[in-house]
Amino acid sequence: MVAVKPYCDGCRDFVEGNLDDLSHVDVIVVSAELQDEWRAEHRAVVVSPAAWEALQIRSAPFYVLIDGSRSLVVSEGSVFSPAQVAQEIAEYFTS
Numbered sequence: 001m002v003a004v005k006p007y008c009d010g011c012r013d014f015v016e017g018n019l020d021d022l023s024h025v026d027v028i029v030v031s032a033e034l035q036d037e038w039r040a041e042h043r044a045v046v047v048s049p050a051a052w053e054a055l056q057i058r059s060a061p062f063y064v065l066i067d068g069s070r071s072l073v074v075s076e077g078s079v080f081s082p083a084q085v086a087q088e089i090a091e092y093f094t095s
Contacts, residue, residue, distance in 0.1 A: 001028045002079060003052060004045065005060040006035035013082055014061065015043055021086035024093060025065070032057075065089045 004011035013019075014029050029045045032052040051057075055064055061079035066072070075089050 001030055001051070001055075001064045001066065002085075003055075003057045003060045003062040003064070004029055004031050006031070006033065008060055010079060011061045014079065015045060017082065019043075019082050021082045025089070031060075063089075065092060067092075 002011075002014045004014055014027070019027055029043055030048050030051050031045050032047070032049045034047045055073070055076075057064075063075075063077060063079050063085050064073055065075040067074045074092055077085075077088060079085055
């Protein structure tokens with residue numbers, strides 16, 4: 001999950017950009033508030049203030065890697081680019 005906020009230049013890659021570096025995971029883009037700018041974009045943005053609150057997200061852009069099979073947050077951090085996030089979470093996908 002990637003938390004984004006309106007009018008955030010660092011968030012744009014996750015709303016508008018190429019996420020090929022993260023093709024091995026399901027990327028869910030979440031905002032705490034609905035903004036008209038999200039409606040025109042090609043990637044869906046889920047509006048969920050509850051998700052932000054539950055995960056105690058204080059600012060965006062921010063990512064959370066969740067292991068759905070164990071309902072466990074396994075990694076989290078600030079977002080600079082899709083490639084950076086892919087590199088940080090790579091260790092969770094090695095055999």
